Amino acid sequence: MGASLNAMPRQKPRQDFRGLWNISFGYFGIQLAFALQNANVSRIFQSLGSAVDDLAFLWIAGPVTGLIVQPLIGYYSDRTWGRLGRRRPYFLAGAVLAGLALVGLPNTGLLLLAAAFLWMLDASLNVAMEPFRAFAGDMTPDDQRAQAFAFQTWFIGAGAVVGSLAPALFNWLGIANTAPEGIIPPSVRYSFYLGAAAMVLAVGWTVLRVREYSPDEMAAFEADATAPIAPEHEPLVYPRSGPAWVAVGAVLVAIVAALGLDRQLYVLGTGLAVFGAIQIGVRATAARGALAHIVSDLAQMPAQMKQLALAQFFTWIGFFIVWIYTTPVVTEQAFGATDVSSAAYNEGADWVGVMFAFYNGIAAVSAFLLPVLARRIGNARTHAVGLLCGASGFLGLLLIRDPWWLLLPMVGMGIAWASVLSMPYVILTRVLPARKFGIYIGIFNFFIVIPQLVVATLMGGIMRSFFPGEPRWTMLVAALMMAAAAGAMMLVREHRRDSAA
Incomplete structure (x- = not known):
């Protein structure tokens, strides 16, 4: 770590370049793996026999696992302290499991088994990734946080560049990018092996090179004590909205059954009902476990978090659609091909x-320009400008048919x-x-994965x-x-300290 711990000021010491590098380097491996998934999973599913309008449902593993895993990991990582510290045990466990999934995913010949490996991969990436956002908050003072997130974004971009290019690079080295029907091309399989190695090594670097602040040090830095929380001493809020969520879910399921709508909508209706049932259960039992804390903190979100939630909802619908359908759009529109072999x-x-x-390369460069x-x-207006750039890029994917000119929309997307x-x-x-960075960033992930779940359950029917x-x-x-x-x-009203990054 790049900061000295000899003095114990109320303010956390600023990190030097090496400290910020080490804190964020694990993201290189995580995003390399995500990039392989985003650019190649639809290709793998189509190679194993999936129809284009079934792709969205097969991608459902991502939002479902994120919805479950991230808030739980956030809750427990806020309360963890051991030999590896607070967040690092989760980095390491997620990296090892994701590496195993990356090896297994391109080596199965069965579509359902490939979907199961995707589920495992997404769960493991969520375990590794969720604490990294909180980690940046743990290790940096308030006025250095934008710089810390810029470093994370740079490594995300750099890892994604390598992961996205890997199949083409292996093909350039002479490794075949075609295979008989039902077989994953060797260039894709080797790329996933590269991703497994990068995941373990990059996350391992952060685990070994960063020493987290101890609970006593964290308590000295912050008046509200960021040390692990004693759950029995924390007041909880039990929402009364559980029956309403159950009713909405039940009505949706009944409508799907009565009108013979797309069966994928059962997933959405059941999910709403389960969410309501959890609220009813924790309220009826006055529970104080992980689920009770997640429900309570969800009910007590800061106003800015609620405002950001709406923007996140629309944002992630857009990006998830693009990740799912860019491969069939480009292969058909720019290369005139629908035969996956x-x-x-x-x-x-x-x-x-x-x-x-x-x-992703554009994103890596933009990471240090956006704070300016x-x-x-x-921050809010800057993000609005960035999102409009993305909208223009997505329109370009609809209109442009020349492969080289398709790089132009990628500027806006980046x-x-x-x-x-x-x-x-x-x-x-x-x-x-x-003291609640972990659990709240996990809850914030709801507004990333719920829209993805909506896409996964609705988009196939919309296409048909x-x-x-x-x-x-799309x-x-x-x-x-x-x-x-x-x-x-x-509509987002920033905290008065947040008028500039």
Whole structure:
């Protein structure tokens, strides 16, 4: 760690360049793995026999695991202290499990088994990733937090560039990017092996090179004591809205059954009912465990967090649509291919990796430019500008057919991605109690994964009903969602300390 601990001021010591590097380096491996997933999972599913309009449902593993895992990991990491510290045990466990999933995913010949490995991969990445946001808050003073998130965003971009380009690079080295039907191309399999190694090594670097502040040191830094919390001493709020959520979920399930709607909607209806049942259960029993604390803190979110939630909802609908459908859109529209075993399809799928690498490279550069703009116009307005750049990029994917010109929309997408990874967290961490960074950032993830769950359950039916066989129109939906997110950001009222990043 780059800061000296000899003195114990009320303010946390500022990190030097090496300290910020070490705190954030694990994100390189995490995002390399995410990039491999985003650019290649639809390709893997299609290679194993999935129809295009079934892709969204097969991606449901991500939002479901994030919805469950991230708040629980946040809750427990706030309360953990051991030989490896507070957050680092979760980094390490998630990295090892994600590495195993990355090895297994491209080596299965069964679609359902591939979906199971995706589930394992997403759960493991969530275990490793969730504490990293809180980790930046733990290790930096308030006025250095924007810089810390900029470092994270840079490593996210750098890891994603490598992960997105990996299949094309292996193909350039002479490793085949085609395979018989039902077999994953060798270039994709080798890329996932690279991701497994990078995940373990990069996260291991952060685990070994950073010493977390002890509970006593954390208590000395903050008046509200960021040391692990004694749950039995914390007052809880038990919401009364549980029956309403159960009723909404039950009505949705009944409508789906009565009208014969897409069966994927059962997932959404059941999820709403389960959420309500959890609220009813913790209230009826006056529980004080992890679920009770999550429900209580959800009910007590700061006002800025509630305002950000609406923008997050629209943002992540847009990005999730693009991640799912860019491969079928580009392969069909720019390469004229729908046969997943053809050379043209796999050339197009490799090009999607190049496009994703390009937008992540733009994001890495933009990470250090956005705080400059934020000092002039504020964090919320800066994020709104970034989201509008993303909307323009998504429209470009709808309209452009030349492969090289498809890099142009990636500029807007990259700016938006850099903003998504930093600006909301700069706003959020300045209004959260520091002792609850983990659980609140886990709860904030609800507004990332719930929209993804909505896409996973609804988008297949929307495609079949409104544009069957024409996946490019999903990009218009994504663009409209990003424009709505930009509008929602204009409603965010930042804390008076947050007028600049």
